[in-house]
Amino acid sequence: MTSQADSNILIIGAGTWGCSIALELARRGHTGIKVLDGSSFPSAISAGNDLNKIAEEANQPSQDDSDEDYFWHRVHEIAMKAWKHDSLFVPFYHPTGFIDAAVSDDAYERCVEYAKSDNATLVPLKTKEDFQRTMPDGVLQGDFPGWRGFWKQGGAGWVFASGAMKAMHVEAVRLGVHFVTGDSEGRVEALLYSQDSKxxxxxRTADGIFHTAKHTILSAGANSDHLLDFKSQLRPTAWTLAHIPLSSEEAALYKDLPVLYGVDRGFFIEPDAEKQEMKLCDEHPGYINPVIEDGKFRSVPFARHQIPAEAEARMRLLLRETMPQLAEREFSFARMCWDADTVDRRFLIDTHPEIENLIVAVGGSGNGFMTSPAIGVLVADILDNRGEIEERVKKMLRWRSETAINRDWWDSQGRYGANGKVMDLRDVKKWARIGDKRFSVA
Known part of the structure; x- marks a missing residue:
């Protein structure tokens, strides 16, 4: 027998964006906010439940910018205002600097374009000695074969992802937001509609409860595509990460490093202070898990705390070229990290064009965490019908199903690495065997 639980605002998804939306709405005085999620908080499969994410301060938005540039500059401006000045977010931003580099010629051209578009002073890096000078002696011992790039010494770095997400959650709860989580109580099986479906x-959650609300906000990350027909606008895509343990002495040496991002290799960020582990990612256009349902192509996400053996090999190549002293060290943790790509990699945050009282906030496209403080603002402005966010920005966020007609599901979308191709998880022949164990390092 089912029962009903009423609320004013229902948010589906308690990940990074769901927490940001709940927090901003509560800060604005909204009440009766409920958040549903099928995993206990923080979710082990949430992309935001991570050691760290890259963060960059964008250029000041200008009316002379193209619509695309203006959009990103404005969203970054809103987000960085929080990371730098909001007392809740400030502790989690580390402006350590950022190195943008590549090996292949086409990937390096992307670095050059990045350098031309950035108003900051960038230091060219052309030799292994140039790269080694960006960090303390003993860190970058590799030969950097073929590497070229630029060093941005300020205005970029990283954010402590899981710490920020937990802080948003704690503050939202303090302000009265009700989180309902777990495989039965929190897992949404279907949206509810009026009789005419308009x-x-x-x-409705897995335990049979009908959670009714005046406003419903769908923000379930890569799983959103399971609950609503997005007309092919979302492509759940997975990336791969691993942790490498360091000794106390190594962790001290590697502290406050600039982020080293190889456009066609991967990146690493300084180790976390608690577990003394460094996060590594191999760079590639992503993995998808294709299925055909009702004649339609979809990519279906799944949780796995392992990575393909080929991804581990790419991470070890990154280490051999940059920090060979760590290249053979056993990894302590690994997982697939899912997000949802829109066709143009801009976010999809809008009222549904055909269904009243439904807002979608999806399509992080690999840029969702660093801009997460802005997501709550964007969604709250739509709900409140405020004019603070310019129509120029809202236009770029709109529901745009026409862009996904005959979508190329294998489009690399300007990403490099792994031969520049989106990979099919059905083709993975071997998975790495990386244990989530902690061990001391000599």
């Missing part, structure tokens, strides 16, 4: 009225 109005959203909430969601």
């Amino acid at each position: 109005t959203a009225s909430g969601a």
